[in-house]
Amino acid sequence: MATKLATLEEIGAALADGGFNVSLRPFRSTREAVIAESPYAVVGCIEGNDWTTLRRDVEEFQAELTQLSSRPPSVRRWDLYIVVHVLSRARGPVDEALIEAIEADTHYARKFVRVALPKGDRDVLERALRPLLPLRDIPQFDWFDPLAALREELRELAVPDSVADAALTSFAQTNDVTVP
């Protein structure tokens, strides 16, 4: 059974959550595209159905996006990004090389080729779009008390309290473990 894939709407929603103003609009070279805009970037997202026409599709979309963003004041012409969501997996090294070639071409727009993003998996989608999104609020890791953590773990590992206490106490005082 074929895996259901993420839609342009989902991609647009993820970008919208990342602070972009998002619009789904038709383009002449494809059926539709997502345009996402922030003060610093203009992102265009399209779907790619055919590996053989992928390069041409991207170039045509890039041309239209460049034209759109070149309206004065055009400070964001340095900050154009194209996300291509290819709906079928690469068939082999040729397709993989094609991905690299498309992404390596940074003229006019920075390009990201993403392949077969699954539908409904927000983590995967955000990872695919991470270069475009703000820094996440990752739960900060606390400085923890290593000896307290050790005591807890040793208890779970069935080390007698008397042994653990003596070892941890001496280690805390001298940096050396002693065994009673």
Add this chain to the structure above:
Amino acid sequence: MPRLVELEIEAFRGVGKALTFDLDAEAILLRGDNGLGKTTVVDAVSWLLCGELPQLSERLKGLRKGDDPIVNRYSEGPARARLAIREGDNVWSFQRRGTNASSALDGSRNGALVDDPAHALAQIFGHQDHAAFSNAVQTWGILRQDAVRAALDAGAALHERLARVIGLERVTRFAESATRVAKELTRERSRVRAELAAAQQADSQIRETVRELREATSELSQQNIFATLQRQRGELPDGIDLDVSKLTDAAALTDVGREVGSLVDAAQRILSARVTLEGLTEDQQANLAQASSALAEAQRQLNEITQRSPLMVQLATSALQLLGPTCPVCQQPIDLNSVRRHLDELLQNSEEDRRGEAQARDAVHQAQQQVAATEQSTARLRAAQAEAHDAAASLGRLVLTDGLLQLSGFWLDPGHASELMDAMTQLRDGLRIAFSQLPEAAQARHASAEVAADATASEVVRLRLELKDLDARCQRAATLDKAAHAAARRIVDAALARIGPSFAEVFDRLAPHPTFTVLRARQDIYYGKNQIVPEVYDPERNVAANPLAVYSEGQLNVVALSYFLGLALNARDGALPFMFLDDPLQAMDVLSVLGFSDLCRRIREQRQLIVTTHDRRFADVLLRKLAPRDPDTRTLVIEFSAWTREGPEVAESSVQPSIIEPLLREA
């Protein structure tokens, strides 16, 4: 949020003449070729905030103390750095002066000096003490490229860095220490085992020696002893017998000798008591009564004399004074000569009474002494009777029916104590003769061997106890060692799971490799040591690899930067309001440069960002990326164009805001 607003440097490393830098911006880019002084600015901030530059001190190890890496060679010195910090309505100013070896910090708030500038500095940035603040600055606030890259250079470097950063150093040290103590205890147990084996062997040998000596002593003396004892036995009176068959060695002779000695003592006591009894009169009670009666009679006579004599003398003396031709009472004529003669006789008799009184007193004293002597005799008699009874009782206790020496009931009668003492004294002398017939050297060797055997036996017991204790400790240590490593593994795994997303946050933006697209840190237990190793992963093919093995130099720099920035952005203690990135890009490709530039823009949203770079391409891209989009945001560029003996030539400029026109209507 506090912001660094101005930095002044003088006589510090590459800066001679005082230079002031405007830092009052969200982003500051220091650009210029290598060697023009960009890193000096970063070092000056680090020195001012922390009071030291560990990387320079490390570089100077082994050099002469005069080679100060901080004081500028073309200046008088001392080095000086001043930093202004704006915090709300307050403007703080901190200045450090000194050398690498010694420097002093002073500080002021709105122009007023503060008492403890180091503490105040730490507090501004949310730290309670300056040491913790200094650690945070050097770990999170200022990222030097050499330190970043070094994290991947050595096998355990990443582990050490991460372990220190997230507090796992103590965990792994604990596990290593547990292993060490387990090994030490095992070694100690082996040593004690060897000692015990040696002691057991020595004990076995000494016991064999004792046995041999005992047999030799026994063989040597048995014939002599037997003959002597048989003679003694033959001379024993009826009712006393000695089992000579068991008296074959010194120990047995000593035992029976002790028993005989006790009998002699008991008999002697009986005899002494009897002598005492014989010296005392049997009718002590009658003697006592007679002496008491004599004492009473003497006392009575003494009393009579002492009462009579003073009265007669007094009357006769008064009458002589009143004596005349007539009676002073009835006036009848009296015979004066006759009366005078009578009174003189009375006075003469009184003189005799005085002499009688002295004699009576002597008699009383003698009678008292007689009574006391009689009482003492009575007491001695009673004591002697008790002693005789006790000695007789002890004699009965001493004679054991199942011992080597056997006595009939006849000999338990105290009346035969004298004969018993004679017989036992004779027997004791015979035993002494028999004992003396044991070879003296054999006795000494035997005694010495016995002492040695006791000592080795004690040592064996001691070592067995020690080994038992060590066995238990080794078992506990092995349990602890195993559990400590398992605990360390679990704690490290949990920590890696927590910090993994931090690495991805940076790495996914730079995406340096087409297939190994996931960066993580993996725990590797190598020879019992917990290591954290870098790992990249191809999710399509489920293949993992160490980036050191599959990545290019530029890609490795991305990995190192990902670890560092990821941690710096998410460590709570590292939440400083500024971040210095000193020449972060090394050998990166265009895509990574673009990705890193975008990342810088995102970092700038969270904290004040100061980036130095010698890479013109990166500098250009970064300037475009960091160009403000509104008038309230500032981006500064400090251009380092040349360096002279006075210091770098710099030019500051502000990037003008680029106002944008939205393409899309706001939703």
